Amino acid sequence: MSKAVTKISIVFALIIGLTPLFNDQATAITSPFIIPTEGEVKATYQDPEYLQEFGKEHYGIDIANNGIVPVVATADGEVVFADFHNGSTPENSYGNLIRINHDIDDVFYQSCYAHLNTFLVKEGDYVHQGEIIGYMGNTGFSKGQHLHFEIHEGGEWNASKSFAIDPMKLLNGLSTVAENYHVFDGTWASLSINNKTDDLYKVDIFEGPGTGLKGTVSSDSTYNVYGKLYDTEGEFGYFDIGDSSFILEDNVTITPYQATINSESPVQIFSTPGGTAVSQVEPGATFEATGAKEIDGVEWYALSNIGWIMAEYVNVTK
Numbered sequence: 001m002s003k004a005v006t007k008i009s010i011v012f013a014l015i016i017g018l019t020p021l022f023n024d025q026a027t028a029i030t031s032p033f034i035i036p037t038e039g040e041v042k043a044t045y046q047d048p049e050y051l052q053e054f055g056k057e058h059y060g061i062d063i064a065n066n067g068i069v070p071v072v073a074t075a076d077g078e079v080v081f082a083d084f085h086n087g088s089t090p091e092n093s094y095g096n097l098i099r100i101n102h103d104i105d106d107v108f109y110q111s112c113y114a115h116l117n118t119f120l121v122k123e124g125d126y127v128h129q130g131e132i133i134g135y136m137g138n139t140g141f142s143k144g145q146h147l148h149f150e151i152h153e154g155g156e157w158n159a160s161k162s163f164a165i166d167p168m169k170l171l172n173g174l175s176t177v178a179e180n181y182h183v184f185d186g187t188w189a190s191l192s193i194n195n196k197t198d199d200l201y202k203v204d205i206f207e208g209p210g211t212g213l214k215g216t217v218s219s220d221s222t223y224n225v226y227g228k229l230y231d232t233e234g235e236f237g238y239f240d241i242g243d244s245s246f247i248l249e250d251n252v253t254i255t256p257y258q259a260t261i262n263s264e265s266p267v268q269i270f271s272t273p274g275g276t277a278v279s280q281v282e283p284g285a286t287f288e289a290t291g292a293k294e295i296d297g298v299e300w301y302a303l304s305n306i307g308w309i310m311a312e313y314v315n316v317t318k
């Protein structure tokens with residue numbers, strides 16, 4: 001990280017063409033919002049039947065479905081809440097709730113996803129449209145698995161829902177969920193450079209684990225992680241960020257992808273890709289991915305210390 005290395009680095013970065021993670025969001029989008037899940041609309045915005053049954057106005061839409069049902073972000077934005085919502089009374093509880101702030105053509109929106117089973121994001125995360133943020137559930141005041149979905153325009157959610165609008169008007173009717181499951185490409189985590197106080201802070205990269213200094217990368221980007229190797233003494237770990245570029249683990253923060261079992265029945269876990277079966281995992285269970293490999297045309301993920309699973313049995317979200 002000397003001055004000399006820093007100067008060379010810009011040239012190297014251009015030559016090796018390291019691609020920051022989020023530059024390839026090339027999905028064509030015609031409406032600023034998408035329907036956040038798949039299922040049957042059981043209650044509409046200000047549904048008279050809902051008012052009659054529960055004695056209160058319905059400021060969202062209810063979409064119901066069975067099984068393991070992903071819920072995705074309706075638009076790009078920042079997660080500002082991902083926690084259990086108690087409400088003033090149990091009848092007012094949204095259960096496991098995510099709220100996301102959006103800036104669409106300089107208009108503020110907030111979307112709310114209630115009664116979730118599990119969270120795949122946390123407060124402060126920036127999410128992209130179509131990214132899975134959790135799974136449909138039945139938590140809080142809910143009579144059966146469904147997603148209660150609200151959109152607020154011009155202000156945040158509040159107890160009187162004064163900014164609520166009919167999501168269906170924005171969504172322009174039901175549309176297909178943009179599935180954004182991680183496509184297997186050998187990556188299993190992203191990393192960012194540790195020094196957050198300086199966007200131009202640079203860290204050395206090597207051709208191998210600890211050998212062959214080839215340049216630097218700067219802290220203003222996030223990088224895909226393809227693997228982890230140790231130096232010849234087995235002392236220092238290096239992450240493989242692609243294009244034969246390795247970076248010392250002490251210099252970075254790793255964010256593993258989340259792998260959720262997408263099968264309807266238990267799935268076998270193996271000691272190595274294609275090795276011995278050692279255990280089973282339950283449908284819907286979520287793990288951190290800690291490795292990825294393709295062996296004889298079969299794709300595998302390592303799940304946080306428990307073993308390897310065939311990629312087809314997991315939905316992996318960044």
Ligand SMILES: [Zn+2]
Binds near residue numbers: 060062148149
């Ligand atoms: Zn509802």
